[in-house]
Each structure stands twice: as C-alpha cells, then as structure tokens.
Amino acid sequence: MVSIGILLFPGFQMLSLGTSTVFEFANFELDQPFYRVDLLSEHGGPIKSSMGFAIDTVPFGQQHYDTLLVVGDNELLKATPGMLTYLQQAMFTSRRVTSACTGSFYLAAAGLLEGRKATTHWYHAHTFRQAYPNVRLEEDRIFTVDGPLWTSAGLTAALDLALALVEHDLGVEVARAVARKLVVYHRRAGGQSQFSALLEIAPKSDRVQTALVYARQHLQADLSVEQLAEVAHLSPRQFSRLFRAETGQSPAKAIERLRIEAARLLLESGDHSIDIIARETGFGDPERMRRAFLRAFGQPPQMMRRALQLQA
Known part of the structure; x- marks a missing residue:
C-alpha cells in the first residue's frame, strides 16, 4: 500500500x-x-x-x-x-x-x-x-x-x-x-500555463463574453468580425468598438490567443501531428500557426514539442 x-x-x-x-x-x-x-x-x-x-x-x-x-x-x-x-x-x-x-x-x-x-x-x-x-x-x-x-x-x-x-x-x-x-479535465500537462486566455482577455459585458465563448467552441470556423457580431447581436462596427473598449485588443488578436492556447494543449498531449493541430484549431496551415507561436512564445511549435518530450 x-x-x-x-x-x-x-x-x-x-x-x-x-x-x-x-x-x-x-x-x-x-x-x-x-x-x-x-x-x-x-x-x-x-x-x-x-x-x-x-x-x-x-x-x-x-x-x-x-x-x-x-x-x-x-x-x-x-x-x-x-x-x-x-x-x-x-x-x-x-x-x-x-x-x-x-x-x-x-x-x-x-x-x-x-x-x-x-x-x-x-x-x-x-x-x-x-x-x-x-x-x-x-x-x-x-x-x-x-x-x-x-x-x-x-x-x-x-x-x-x-x-x-x-x-x-x-x-x-x-x-x-x-x-x-x-469531472475534471484529464490531467492538464505540467508544462501548461497557469493562465487561461479567456480569463486574461477579461470581457466585461455578456455580449462580448458570449462571442468569445462561441469562438472557443468553434475554433475551426472562420470567426470573422461579422460572425462574432451576429452572435453578440450587434453590428460589426458596434461589436469591434465594444470589444476593443472592453479588452484593449482587436477581435482578431483575441481569437489568435484562443487558438494558440488550444493548439498548445493539443501539442502537450503529444497525440496529434502539427498539421492536424493547425487544422483543428483554426489556423488552417502549419505556417500560420508557426508564426503565431513565434509571436506568443518566441519559438515554433516543433521546438516546443521537442522540449516537452525532453522534459517528459
């Protein structure tokens, strides 16, 4: 025992x-x-x-x-x-x-x-x-x-x-x-960030919150400003203005952060290829995801995966 x-x-x-x-x-x-x-x-x-x-x-x-x-x-x-x-x-x-x-x-x-x-x-x-x-x-x-x-x-x-x-x-x-x-997520990987992108974006109104929750649940979709504005029941212009006022960033930047977070989780699981992760998280192609990872972490996803494997 x-x-x-x-x-x-x-x-x-x-x-x-x-x-x-x-x-x-x-x-x-x-x-x-x-x-x-x-x-x-x-x-x-x-x-x-x-x-x-x-x-x-x-x-x-x-x-x-x-x-x-x-x-x-x-x-x-x-x-x-x-x-x-x-x-x-x-x-x-x-x-x-x-x-x-x-x-x-x-x-x-x-x-x-x-x-x-x-x-x-x-x-x-x-x-x-x-x-x-x-x-x-x-x-x-x-x-x-x-x-x-x-x-x-x-x-x-x-x-x-x-x-x-x-x-x-x-x-x-x-x-x-x-x-x-x-009823918990099967063990978050040790290297996973303590922070949640959705919490860090910190929307104040229910409309922006609803749009972001929708986005996180539909990362494979196009997620244009028009689509998110429709979910929030606002015009695209109203939605963009409200979103930036509440979060300090554009809808496109926030969606990228949500996609990066989802891609990093899949990367840490070690079960999917880079191509599949890019497709599943809405980046579309590995090169677009690579550029996003470089902006966020200063290293491409392949290097991060190698580091995780060495850590394991």
Whole structure:
C-alpha cells in the first residue's frame, strides 16, 4: 500500500485537501485500497484552516511516508523549525516530496529546492524568486517534477499534481478514469500555463463574453468580425468598438490567443501531428500557426514539442 502523508499547519488552505479525493477515487477504481492517506501536523490534534474550522491530524513523529504532500496557505506563513527538520528528513525517507500552491515556500525554506526547478502560485512568484534566487522557478507551470520533488501551482493545480502522481503509480488509464469521475479535465500537462486566455482577455459585458465563448467552441470556423457580431447581436462596427473598449485588443488578436492556447494543449498531449493541430484549431496551415507561436512564445511549435518530450 502506498502511504500518503498530507502535512497541515495552522492557517492552511483547505482546497489542497482535495488531493485526498484523487487518491480515494483511485482506490475506488482499483476496487482495493492502494493508497492510504494520513493528515499530519507537527503536534497532532485539531489544526485550524484559513477559514477557521479545524481538521483532526496525527503528529508526524517518526513515521515515514512513500509520498509527502505539503499544502499551501494564503499568507506565506513561516514554517516552524520542527517542520523544516521533518521535511529535510523526508528527502531520505520518502520516495516523493511534493507541495501544493505556496507549499513550495516550505520546501525551499528547508533547502530542498536548491538548484532544482519548482513552481508556485503565480501571485507569489515574485516573492518566491526574491527569497530563493537559487531555485529554478518556472512560474508559468501547472506543476513541475525534478527527481523526487514535485511542486504544483496555485489551488486547483494540486488536483493535476495528484492525478499525475496516480498516473505515475498506476498508469494513464486509471488516472483518466479518476479524472472522469471527478469531472475534471484529464490531467492538464505540467508544462501548461497557469493562465487561461479567456480569463486574461477579461470581457466585461455578456455580449462580448458570449462571442468569445462561441469562438472557443468553434475554433475551426472562420470567426470573422461579422460572425462574432451576429452572435453578440450587434453590428460589426458596434461589436469591434465594444470589444476593443472592453479588452484593449482587436477581435482578431483575441481569437489568435484562443487558438494558440488550444493548439498548445493539443501539442502537450503529444497525440496529434502539427498539421492536424493547425487544422483543428483554426489556423488552417502549419505556417500560420508557426508564426503565431513565434509571436506568443518566441519559438515554433516543433521546438516546443521537442522540449516537452525532453522534459517528459
């Protein structure tokens, strides 16, 4: 049985505990207890979350875990000396030491991330970089893996990390089945951006929002200003003016960003050729997609795919 220790402390963020459900559903999928999950703290007993209610824990003491997961918090709380010592020992006693969200600050404080790559919540990335300049921070990543150290970005990215752990232990089919039962996207790739193009475009009115949602669902279509204006129930001139006023960019630029995001997801899956990805995401031909990737990432899709394969 694989033992999972989830390390809590006063003020921890509750959403990280959702990772335990991933392991629970993996057990359901196997119809046997493959994972055992314990909630730990330095002294045991009830530990208050950031919301004020408490979760019962056992003291971390001398027991060892196959996988240790350090949760995050909202305020970058300081780790106690006892917690740092326990994390340092875990590098010798655990197969994997992982963190969710700002839990990477605790791993870094314990010296575990020195010279290694890691990620954290994008909001705290600048603070992390200043505090731990020798860590190779990849702030625009869902999660990272560097040997036995796994770190995830903010909040829901911990679910992607947990699904990746399940996939590593039990294979892609079990992880996919767990994701389906949890009604989440089957594990976002670790290299995927923490940001959503649709969220970053940030339309304010329902009309522009509706047009963008339509565009994301119909990337293979022409998606001209006239077509989007019709979806928004506006004239093309009104739609263009409103779109630029709300988003600060043209409809064509926003559609390109949506297509780039979709193409990058398909690229990370590794299951489709460049030609098919270009066609499926509405670029039409690989050269047009290549130029868009160069504008967005400074590298063509072929080079990004090679980098992902090397990372894998």
